[in-house]
Amino acid sequence: MGVRSLGYVRLESTDLDAWKLFAGDFIGAMQVDGGDPDTLSFRIDHHPARLVVRRGEANRMTAMGLEVLDRRELARLAAAVEAAGIAVTTGTAEECAERRVTGFVHLADPGGNPVELYYGPVLDHVPISTPLVSGFVTGDMGMGHVIVSAEDAEGTLNFYIDVLGFVERNTMGRTWFLGCNPRHHTFGIARRRGPGALMHLMVEMASLDDVGLALDRAERLGVPMMNSLGKHTNDHMVSFYVYSPERYAIECGWNGLRVLEEQPTYEITKGAFWGHKFTPPPNP
Numbered sequence: 685m686g687v688r689s690l691g692y693v694r695l696e697s698t699d700l701d702a703w704k705l706f707a708g709d710f711i712g713a714m715q716v717d718g719g720d721p722d723t724l725s726f727r728i729d730h731h732p733a734r735l736v737v738r739r740g741e742a743n744r745m746t747a748m749g750l751e752v753l754d755r756r757e758l759a760r761l762a763a764a765v766e767a768a769g770i771a772v773t774t775g776t777a778e779e780c781a782e783r784r785v786t787g788f789v790h791l792a793d794p795g796g797n798p799v800e801l802y803y804g805p806v807l808d809h810v811p812i813s814t815p816l817v818s819g820f821v822t823g824d825m826g827m828g829h830v831i832v833s834a835e836d837a838e839g840t841l842n843f844y845i846d847v848l849g850f851v852e853r854n855t856m857g858r859t860w861f862l863g864c865n866p867r868h869h870t871f872g873i874a875r876r877r878g879p880g881a882l883m884h885l886m887v888e889m890a891s892l893d894d895v896g897l898a899l900d901r902a903e904r905l906g907v908p909m910m911n912s913l914g915k916h917t918n919d920h921m922v923s924f925y926v927y928s929p930e931r932y933a934i935e936c937g938w939n940g941l942r943v944l945e946e947q948p949t950y951e952i953t954k955g956a957f958w959g960h961k962f963t964p965p966p967n968p
């Protein structure tokens with residue numbers, strides 16, 4: 685059965701003020717009290733904070749949270765991960781409370797990317813309030829999608845498919861796009877030298893107007909543009925990309941494909957039908 689969705693992303697950052705502006709004022713996520721002054725927590729739906737940024741020495745992803753069905757499925761997957769030769773650490777009660785989940789295990793994938801498999805999110809029934817965005821598309825498709833780098837791309841790919849239960853949806857050169865629910869891709873792997881790192885995070889908005897208004901906010905707030913408005917050839921998402929405070933590629937999209945029945949995997953030869961004109965990152 686395997687992973688059901690991307691549940692959350694946890695980052696460490698040297699600049700919380702920049703993230704407050706980026707995730708709150710630009711993306712339009714709802715900042716909530718995470719109980720720690722050195723942490724910013726953002727909700728986009730009734731799940732616990734989907735994006736958590738903790739003040740630290742480095743700029744890196746500390747966890748990609750992947751939701752699984754229940755306690756038994758978590759135990760089964762943790763055993764499968766260990767059988768694949770990868771150590772797992774069980775989250776403590778305190779760590780579970782901080783994440784507002786019932787149980788989780790932490791591990792590093794073969795590319796070195798930090799993963800948390802969890803179950804039992806503690807839902808928040810205080811209605812979400814995001815005045816800047818009419819809504820974020822989550823539900824059975826989870827938070828969005830993430831792309832990480834891995835030097836051992838094949839080993840990492842095999843791990844996500846054979847152990848965690850992802851399905852290969854398509855490829856583009858040295859990048860693989862994997863699904864685990866109707867979202868065309870929840871996860872991607874790009875072959876790069878060096879330790880695994882977060883490259884890209886996508887959130888899907890409920891309307892085209894939400895994406896247009898986010899474009900206006902990017903311009904007004906001076907958020908650097910990475911890819912102009914365009915439409916992807918794999919998930920048909922209409923989106924644009926900006927650079928986050930630490931130069932992650934953040935995509936704001938609308939109307940991504942829902943894959944309701946598995947289709948044979950395929951290779952794409954172009955990322956976009958139109959648009960997505962690339963601008964290199966500004967100098968820091």
Ligand SMILES: [Fe+2]
Nearest residue numbers: 829884886935
């Ligand atoms: Fe994307």
